[in-house]
Amino acid sequence: MFDVKTVEIDLGGKTLKLETGKIARQADGAVLATLGETVVLCAVTAAKSVKEGQDFFPLTVHYQEKYSAAGRIPGGFFKREARATEKETLTSRLIDRPVRPLFPEGFYNEINVICQVLSYDGENEPDIVAMIAASAALTISGVPFMGPIGAARVGYKDGDYILNPSTKDIFEDGGQLDLVVAATRDAVMMVESEAKELSEEIMLGAVMFAHDASKKVVDAIISLAEQAAKEPWELDVQEDKSAKLEELRGVIGADVEAAYKITDKSARQDAINAAREKAREHYADLQESDPQEYLGMLKLVKKLESEIVRGSIIKDGTRIDGRKLDQVRPIEAMVGLLPRTHGSALFTRGETQAICTTTLGTKDAEQMIDGLEGLHYSHFMLHYNFPPYSVGEVGRFGFTGRREIGHGKLAWQALHPVLPDHEDFPYTIRVLSDITESNGSSSMATVCGGCLSMMDAGVPIERPVSGIAMGLILEGDDFAVLSDILGDEDHLGDMDFKVAGSEAGITSLQMDIKVAGITKEIMEKALEQAKAGRTHILGEMAKALDHSRDTVSEHAPRIETMQIAKDKIRDVIGTGGKVIREIVAETGAKVDIDDEGIIKISSSNTDEINAAKAWIEGIVAEPEVGKIYVGKVANIVDFGAFVTFMPGKDGLVHVSEIKNERVEKVTDELSEGQEVKVKLLEIDNRGKVRLSMRVVDQETGEELEDTRPPREKGPRRDGGGRDGGRGRGPRGGGRDGGGRGRGPRRDRNDNGGEDKGGKDGGDDGHMPAFLTDDE
Structure with a gap:
């Protein structure tokens, strides 16, 4: 079949x-x-x-x-x-x-x-x-x-x-x-x-x-x-139009030659349009008698323009605007053009101009890309706009066409290789190029302006990058390579050859040919000439800014990165994201965490970043015995107070550890939400924490000498305490010398506490925190 x-x-x-x-x-x-x-x-x-x-x-x-x-x-x-x-x-x-x-x-x-x-x-x-x-x-x-x-x-x-x-x-x-x-x-x-x-x-x-x-x-x-292969199509034999071309040359040839010697683009275009109108008037009679012949003669105008311009370049080395073949147009570069952008630059080369801005964002500003490779995110974007006013025309505005996408991608390729590693500079970067004038290679103006705007924004690029567009006039075995081509040289030439790079080498190379290909010799010449042009442009850019600013713009968000252990990720996020949402709500900073435990904290306010960072450090830090912490009273019970001394971590300040003097009622000394300074005394093998306030100066936070005399152990069987101290026995045990005897609820009797409830009157005079949760 x-x-x-x-x-x-x-x-x-x-x-x-x-x-x-x-x-x-x-x-x-x-x-x-x-x-x-x-x-x-x-x-x-x-x-x-x-x-x-x-x-x-x-x-x-x-x-x-x-x-x-x-x-x-x-x-x-x-x-x-x-x-x-x-x-x-x-x-x-x-x-x-x-x-x-x-x-x-x-x-x-x-x-x-x-x-x-x-x-x-x-x-x-x-x-x-x-x-x-x-x-x-x-x-x-x-x-x-x-x-x-x-x-x-x-x-x-x-x-x-x-x-x-x-x-x-x-x-x-x-x-x-x-x-x-x-x-x-x-x-x-x-x-x-x-x-x-x-x-x-x-x-x-x-x-x-x-x-x-x-x-x-x-x-x-x-x-x-x-x-x-199918049978090839038969093409109509092309008419020899050389005689008609020479006839047209006699009508407007001198006008076209004079027009292409005018250096100003607008004036030159006016002169060319005048020559075309002269041709239309000359052949007006054909418009009624032979419309096809009339249209054919008008089409030859462009061919005549091409021959005149190309012939002048090949024979005399004379370009449209009078420059030498390897000469770059005058360049004016400046940075800091716009006051509220994170980075901005105005780059002008001849009659081509671009306003470039750089915006720094956080992780949530990354571009989501869905394709055959799956879903992934890009943290560097470059968008190029070419409004019709840039060439003095009217037209549809706001539509992003294939040309805009292609030119933007070329500039993206030129700048991407010199960007810092995302781990070292964790910003999302967007470069926006708005072409405000165009007469040749606005994409390379985007490379230069985009590079300057990133340096102005404080993006630590490895080296500045410049770009240049090269042209080619090829007539038989003769050719001429043109540096920094004009729009007309692009339209009438045979090659669009764009090279971008730093002083260390090429970052992007793009070439399009309008003829049946070029040789290695031509490419070598174009690359050599482009290198000299790139170097010259880099020198002009350096007059505006030759390196990235030391810090990002004051209007850009600050981003701080920290690494935590993977087993702590769950603690920072919390159940259903409760903890991380609380951190964001309380501090005002944005917090992003990935599966490797890398946390990015961002805000335009440094205090907010520091607050969020301290909160997270508190969550992931391990409590240290002997260290003094600042905490808040979370809950008061009749035998002491529970204090949150680190995010998500509580400990008990027993009533005997509030002050050196006897405390009759905890609420006389403490209230919920009160800020206190505590020393971590002990973490038992079940993770329960015992804290003390009495050994810390509550004003300065300095540790005090423990002046309380050593305690004596009381007999276990009566549950009593030693004179002036506390022994733990069964709930309701008698006092002996002002102390209380307590044992755990699970083993109350008249003869004292069980093993951990105060043998012989209660170990060192009080119970560890885990025995008092229900008291």
């Missing part, structure tokens, strides 16, 4: 299997890709005709993770997969970016690429599998796709590159790199990475290592296509 075609290769010590012909057979191309036990289905469909008047390529990539793939049921009320998560959005971009440039110019048929994760083994990340499946499905679909591409993830550990590393090999157990590469057989198309301050040589080596692995994937996809 099924005509199944299959290809298998070894990829990083695991079998990669590509299969088609069994599932989703009505799609133009469908491939089931398996790596380990991770399985992704990708289906490609393409419209057979172009909508009238359409002049762009409507490629849509959707990546979706099915919770059933990991044996999980989605959270939330509806219990089904809903809107795309951040990871799904980023993976969709990861597939789109290397695929889009490989469709021919002028191809405007709508294409859907839908990737669904059907099985996830917890070891092999589905994003790489999805990229490979998408490439394979496009290749066999028959659409004019100039692929295929391969994809690989690379780690770096102990001086060696690791192909398709496990989660632990990426950043745990000494891992230093998470790098994803997409490439054709001849050149690299896309790079996305996070690194722990690695050198340019190591990063370039990782890219080349991934490219070699990608070639094996490309060969496997070609092998599958040889068995299962």
Whole structure:
């Protein structure tokens, strides 16, 4: 029934299997890709005709993770997969970016690429599998796709590159790199990475290592296509428009050249718009007689702009704003911009500007993330906003699109490697970047501004991080690498190459190519030039702030961490959380405790933190015999008072231990809730505690010399006490010399107490606390 075609290769010590012909057979191309036990289905469909008047390529990539793939049921009320998560959005971009440039110019048929994760083994990340499946499905679909591409993830550990590393090999157990590469057989198309301050040589080596692995994937996809590919689509022969382009050059060529020599963005844009309007007026007659020809001529305006700008850079080394190829625009950085934020910075580079703020929060501010890997929490967030006014336009405001998510993630990857260990700095950190002006690389402005705002907030980062965007103009064998590209250079160029890092090395590298790939030589040149630019930017940032402030902002909550024994966790939490809720209610501080006994106490008031800490220390501390404590009278009985001397710990102050003088009635000396100072005399083998007030100065808390004379033991049989002292015998025993005789309730008789009730008149003259609970 099924005509199944299959290809298998070894990829990083695991079998990669590509299969088609069994599932989703009505799609133009469908491939089931398996790596380990991770399985992704990708289906490609393409419209057979172009909508009238359409002049762009409507490629849509959707990546979706099915919770059933990991044996999980989605959270939330509806219990089904809903809107795309951040990871799904980023993976969709990861597939789109290397695929889009490989469709021919002028191809405007709508294409859907839908990737669904059907099985996830917890070891092999589905994003790489999805990229490979998408490439394979496009290749066999028959659409004019100039692929295929391969994809690989690379780690770096102990001086060696690791192909398709496990989660632990990426950043745990000494891992230093998470790098994803997409490439054709001849050149690299896309790079996305996070690194722990690695050198340019190591990063370039990782890219080349991934490219070699990608070639094996490309060969496997070609092998599958040889068995299962559909007939390729026939494309319309593209009209030679060189003559029309030269005609257009004669109409507005001089105007465009003059416009692109204007350094101010707004003025330049006005001049370009004037040139475009001149073209529309020149060809106005065609609008009625031949509308298609009219639209075709207007489309050539952008091509003319591209040729003029690119030619000037390649031939003369002259950029739009007059800078040299490796020159960075003027930078102005300042911190402490906003008075009530925990940290703030304004970073301006040319006509690109970002207001970045850092907010420090407690554990309950962590972001909960629910995905295939299960529920986990993130204590570092970076959010990027790009309002339309930043480019002088009107548009929808407040919507977070794929671009905002992607740019924010890039800046997150750049700053994450230099953050302190969470154990050493137990704050939840949120960096917010609001782009207020944009003319090239607002994501790198976010890296610089975000770093400054964190230092201003007192986050003890290891080293400052800066970022720079590089561009490329490639004409045949000639190329020019541009540092700190403008928006127009990005639009009209062939590469968007972003590098972020500290003086110690690269923390993030991202590359997107608009042509069919770049060579190792170009990448080496771009990395070398980017390092010089990063160093220059770090120097400009240091003029505002070159290290983290010694303390966090006065407006930020203080967090103190303490470690307790695991067997004490229950005591701190209490039954049903009663104790910990009481601590929070009484002190005003927030208290969080984990399963390892790590407690985080937070408040903007230091006194509240100290009060909560002292309370917890009292709960977990062990009473010490001979130590003096400050306690409160919890309960008064006729033979003494019970005093809470540590949180959750009571002891008995016998009536004979209240004062050196005789006390007739306990309530004459003490009242419930009264604060007293006591010395711990004894803890018996059953944990009962005996306390004394009479040997402690109640004003100063200093220990007093015990001046009471030694007591003599009385005879056991009459239950009497010695003269002036107390002996314990049966309840109701007679007094002898003013003393009382008491025995435990459980063994009352006329002849005295039982063994622990005062042999021969009562041991040392009084009973331990555990014998008097019922008196």
